[in-house]
Amino acid sequence: MKQFIYRSYWLRRLLASDPGRKRLNQAGKATISLISSVFTTTLILNLLGFEPLLPSIISGIAGLMGIMVVMDDTKEKKQVTTLLLALSAGCGVTLGSLLAWNAILVSALMIAIIFSAFYFSRYGSRYFSLGMIGFFTVYFSSFLKLSPAQFPLFYLAIAIGIIYAFLYNFVIFKDSVQLLKRSMRSFHRQANLTFQLLIEIIKDPETSESRVRKLEYNVRKLREYANNVSTDLSAQDIKGIWPGLTAKQLKLYVFDTAMFVMTLADSLQKLKKDDALEMAELRKLLVQVISTLQAAEVLDQDYKEKNLAEAEYVIRSLQDFINDLFNKQPSQPEGWLYLLRRIEAIAAHVTEGALLIQYSLQAIDIPDADLEDEAEEDEEDEKEDKGLKPTTKKAIQSLIAGTIAIIVGYLISPIQPYWVLLTTFIVQLGTETVGRTYLKGLERSVGTLIGAVIGFILASLVSGHSTLEVILLFAVIFLAFYLLTVSYTIMSLFITMLIAFMYDLILGGISIELLGARVIDTIAGGAIALGVSAFIYPTKTMDKVSEAFTDYLNELESYVNQYIQSLKRPTGVKDLAGLAFELDGKIQTIEDESKPVLQGPGARKYSGLPRWITIFTAINYYAKHLVASSYQKNFYYPKEVSSVFLSVEEKFTHNIQVLTKMIETDEWAGTMYDLQEEREKIERFAPDYQENQGDLVHHLYYIWKINQSLLMMGEHMGVDKRK
Template identity: 95%
Template sequence: MKQFLYRSYWLRRLLASDPGRKRLNQAGKATISLISSVFTTTLILNLLGLEPLLPSIISGIAGLMGIMVVMDDTKEKKQLTTLLLALAAGCGVTLGSLLAWNAILVSALMIVIIFSGFYFSRYGSRYFSLGMIGFFTVYFSSFLKLSPAQFPLFYLAISIGIIYAFLYNFVIFKDSVQLLKRSMRSFHRQANLTFQLLIEIIQDPETSESRRRKLEYNVRKLREYANNVSTDLSAQDIKGIWPGLTAKQLKLYVFDTAMFVMTLADSLQKLKKDDALEMAELRKLLVQVISTLQAAEVLDQDYKEKNLVEAEDVIRSLQSFINDLFNKHPSRPEGWIYLLRRIEAIASHVTEGALRIQYSLQTIDFPHAEAEDEAEEDEEDEKEKEEEKGLKPTTKKAIQSLIAGTIAIIVGYLISPIQPYWVLLTTFIVQLGTETVGRTYLKGLERSVGTLIGAIIGFILATLVSGNPTLEVILLFSVIFLAFYLLTVSYTIMSLFITMLIAFMYDLILGGISMELLGARVIDTIAGGAIALGVSAFIYPTKTMDKVSEAFKDYLNELDSYVQRYIQSLKQPTGVKDMADIAFELDGKIQTIEDESRPVLQGPGVRKYSGLPRWITIFTAINYYAKHLVASSYQKNFHYPKEVSSVFLTVEEKFTHNIQVLTKMIETDEWTGTLHDLQEEREKIERFAPGHQDNQGDLVHHLYYIWKINQSLLLLGNHMGIDKRK
C-alpha cells in the first residue's frame, strides 16, 4: 500500500472522500461537455450571423444528457446509445415543434414517451435513456414553437452536444479503466488513513471517545470503498491496467484488507480491556504488521519487495508469539488470544494475496485468468436470467407513469396554464428509481424542500447579478457542476442547485426574474411530487416494509447457502477463499436493506416500526460475523474424529431450519416453529476436536463465528417472539 505522504488527517480525508473520484469525474465531464457544446454552438451561429441563444441551450442539454443518462453495462453499448441520443433528440425537437399548436397532442406525446421509456427499459437501460432525452427535447421545443426552417440549426446544435459527450466519455476521459485505477488508489488511501489511526490507538495507553468515533467512521468508509472497488472491477479493465491479474485475485485482496482493518478496529478495545496491550512485545508486533502493510505498494509494477518480505517476517514472529501464549494456557486459552489468532490469520491472507498479485504482475502470462473471469461473467449472466422471471416491475412503473402523467397534465393546466408541463416534469423525475411508496414519498419531499430553498437563494442571487451576464453564466455552470457532484450525496441539495440554475436561466432568457415565477415552480414541484406519491400509493403499490422484508429474506437465503458452503469446506478440501465474492454480495444486500429502510426511518412511519433499527443492527452484526468465516480462515485440510463428523450434519440441518423459520415468519408474520441453539454441538466440537497444538486445524477457531451468527439469529427470533430449543 502506498507510503503515507500526507501528514494532515483532513487532507487525507479529502483525498479519499470520493472513491475513484467518481462524482468529480461524472460531474466534471457533464459540465465540461455542456460548456463546450454551448460555446461551440454559440461561436458557429455567431459566425453565421444567427441568434445563438436557444440552439445553444438545446446543444448544452444534449451535451449534458449525453454524459448523465447513458447507463449501459458495456463500453460498446454506451457508445451506440450515445450516438442514438442524437436521433432521439432530433425526433423530440421535430415532433414537439410540429405538435406545439395543439396542447393535447403535445401532452399525449410526452406521456407516450414516458410510458415507453419505463416499459421498454426491461430490454435495457438504452430505451430509458432515449426516452429521457426525447422527453426533455419535446418539453423545450413545445414552448419554443420552432418553425421547420429552424430545424437544421437545432439538429446541428444537438449533433455538437452529442459529439462532445462522445469525445469526453470515450476518447478524452476513458471512464472505466481510469475509474478503477482511481478507486483502488482511494481504497489504499482510506486503508492507510485507518491504519494510522490504529497505530495511534495501539500506542496510546487510553483511547479518547473522539478518536474512537473517528476510527468507527473511517472503518465504515473503508467498507464502502471496498464495495465500490468490487463493483468497479471488470475483467477487461484489469487486463488493461494490470496484465496477468484476475478480478477474483483483486477482489480477494480488497476483501482481506478491509476485513483486516475491521478486525483490528473491533479487537483493539477488547485487547486493551483485557490488558493484553500491556505487553510491549505485542504492541510492537502489531504496529510492525500494520506499518509494513501500510508501506507496501501492492499494485505498483516497481514495488519494493522488502516491504512484503518484512510483513511476512513480522507475521511469523506474531504467529510464534501467539503459539507461545497458547502453550502457556493449553487447556483453556483466554478469549483475547483467539482474537490475536484472527488478526494474525487475516494479516497472513493480506500478505499472501499481495504476493500473489505481485507474482501475477511480474509473470504477465496468466493462462487461467481469462477463463476464471469468463466463468464469473457467465455466472452473473445466469443470475440475471433467473432474476428476469416473474412480474416485470417496468410494466408496473409504466402503467403508474401513464396514470400519473395524465393527472399531472390536467393539474398543470389548472394551476399553471402558461407552463403546464412543469408538474409533469416533476412527476416524471420523482418516479425515477422509486420502486416503493416510501421512496417516492422521501424523494418527493426532498425535491420539494430543495426546490423551495433553491428558489429563495436563486431569486436573491439572480437579482444581485442581474445585468451581468458573464457572472451569471459562470454561476450557472457552477451550480450545474455542484448539482451533479452532490447528486448521490443529497438529493435535497441537488434539487436546491437545480432550482438556482432555473432562476439564472429565467433571468438570462427573460431579462429578469420575479418571485411569483419561481413561486409557481415551487407549487408545480410540490404538486408533481404529490401526484407521483398518490399514484404509487394506490396503483400497483409496493409497500416500503414489503420491500424491506424482501431484502431481509434475500439476505437470509444467501447467508444460508454461504454458511452451508463454508461448512462443506471443513469436511472436504475446497478453497474457502473463493467465497469472498459471496461475502461482497452479502455486503451489497446489507446496503440494500439500509437503502430500503431509509424511507421508513426518516418518514412518518418511524414510530410504528420502532424495532426496525434493532433488526438492521442485528443483520449488520451477522454480516460482520459471516465475512469473518472467510477472512479469518487459515486451514484448508482438517483431520478430526468421527464424533465430530456427525456434528457437522446436525449443525447444517439446524442452521437451515433456523433460517427457514425466520424467513417464513418475516414473510407471513405467523409463528411456524421454534429455533435451535447450537450449544450442544459447540460443546461436542470443543470436546472432541483436535486442539490448536495438534497442527490438525483448529475447528474451535473456524467454527466460532458460526456460533456467533446463530446466536444473532436467536436474538432476531426473540425480537419476533419465536421460542428457542436445544
C-alpha cells in the same frame, strides 16, 4: 511531499474521498460536454449568421444528457445508445414543435413518452434513456414553439451535443481502466489513513471518544471503498493495468485488507479492557504489523520488497508470541487470546495476498491452485413475478400521475403547465416504494424552496452580467451532478439555482413570483407522484424491506453452506470472498430500503426496525469473518466430526427457512435449532490447533455466532428453540 500528505489527516481524508473519483469524473465530463456543446454551437451559428441562444441551450442539453442518462451495462451498448439519443432528441424537437399549437396533443405526447420509457425499460435501460431525452426535448421545443425552418439548426445543435458526449465518454476519457486504477488508489489511501488511526489508538494509553468516533467513521468509509473496488473489478480492466493479475486475486486482497482493519478496530477496545495491551511486546508487534502493511506499495511495479518481507517476519513473531500465550494457559485460554489469533490470521492473509500479487506482476510462476483464473458468472435465476411486472406497474402509475399533473399544471399556471408533469416524472424515477417516493418528493421540494431563494438573490445580483451569469450557471450544473449521489436535496437546490440563471438569461429578468410558481409546481408534482404511488399498485416500503431481509437470508444460507462444504475440500475457503462482497451489497440494500421508514412519519410504528438492521449488520460481520479469519487448508478430522458437518448444514438451513417464512407470511413457521450439541461435539473431537490438522473450533466459531443472531431474531418473532 509524501511526508506532508502522510502527516495531514484532513489532506489524506480529502484525497481518499470520492473513491476512483467517480463523481468528479461523471460530473466533470457532463459539464465539459455541456460547455463544449454550447460554445461550439454558438460559434458555428454566429458564423452562419443565426441567433445562437436557443439552439445552444438544446445542444447543451444533448451534450449533458449524452453523459448522464446512458446506463447500459457494456461499453458497446452505451456507444449505440449515445448515438440513438440524437435520433430521439431530433424526434422530440420535431414533434414538440409541430404539436405546440395544441396543448392537449403536447400533453398526450409527453405522457406517452413517459409511459413508454417506463414500460419498455423491461427490455433494457436504453429505452428509458431514449425516453428521457425525448421528453426533455419535447418539453423545451413546445415551449419555444419552433418553426420548421428552424429545425435544421436544432438538428445540428443536437448532433454537436451528442458528438461531444460520445467523444468525452469513449474517446478522450476512457473510464474503465483508469477508474479502476483510481479506485484502488483511493482504497489504499483510506486503508493507510485508518492504519494510522489504529497505531495511534494502540500507542495511546487512554483512548479518547473523538478518536474512536473518527476510527469508526473511517472504517465505514473503507468498507464502502472495498465494495466500490469489488464492483469495478473486471478481468479485462485488470489485464490492461496489471498484466498477470486476476480479478479473484485483487478482490481477495481488498477483502482481506478491509477485514483486517475492521477486525483491529473492533478488537482494540476489548484488548484494552482486558489489559492485554499492557504488554509492551504485544503493542510493539501490533504496531509493527500495521506499519509494514501501511508502507507496502502492493500494486506498484517499483515496490520495496523489504516491506512485505518485514511484514512476514513480524507476523511470524506475532504468531510465536500468541502461541507462547496459549501454552501458558493450556486448559482454558482467555477470550482475548482468540482475538489475537484472528488478528494474526487476517494479517497473514493480507501479506500472503500482497506477495502473490507482486509475484504475478513480476511474472513469477507460483504453483498454487488458488491462482487459477476462473470465470465468475452470475447465475441468478430471475423469478417470474406473479401479476404485473414492476415496469408495467410503474408505466401505469406514470400514465395516471401524468394525466393528473397536466390538469393540475393548467389550473396552477396555464402559461407553464408542464412543470408539474416534469416534477412528477422526476420524482417517479427510481422510487419503487411509497416510502421512497415520499422521501424523494420531500427532498426535492425542500431543495427547490431553498434553491429558489438563493437563486433569486444571486440572479438578481448578477443580472445584466451575462459572462458572470454563464460561469455561475456552469458551476451550479457541475455541483448539482457532483453531489447527486451525496444529497438529493442539495442537488435539487443547485438545479433550482440553474433555472433561476436560465430564466434571467432567456427572459432578461427574474421575478420572485416566477420562481415561486416553480416551487408550487414542484410541491404539487411531488404530491401527485406520492398519491399515485400510494393508491395505484402500491408497493409498501415495509414489504420491500422484508423482501430485502429474506433476500439476504437466502444468500446467507448458500454462503454458509458453501463455507462448511469448503472445509472438506483441499482448496480452503478463500474462493468465497466474492460472495462476501455480495452479502455486503445486500446489507446496503436493506439500509437503503429502510431509510424512508426510519426518516418518515411512520418511524415510531416500526421502532423495532433499527434493532433488526443492527442484528443483520452483526450477522454480516460474522459472515465475512468466516473467510477473513480462515487460515487453514487440508483439514483433518475424525469420523465423529464428519457427521456433524451435515447436521450443521441441515439445521442452519432449517433456521433460515423458518425465519424467511415468518418474515414473508408473518405466521408461525416452526422451531429453530441452537446448534449447541453440534458445537460441543466439534470442541470435543476436533484436533487441537497445535497438531497442524486444522483448527476447526476456530473456523466454525462464527457459524455459532451467526446462528445465535438468527435465534435472537426468532425469539423476537416468538419462535421457540431446541437443541
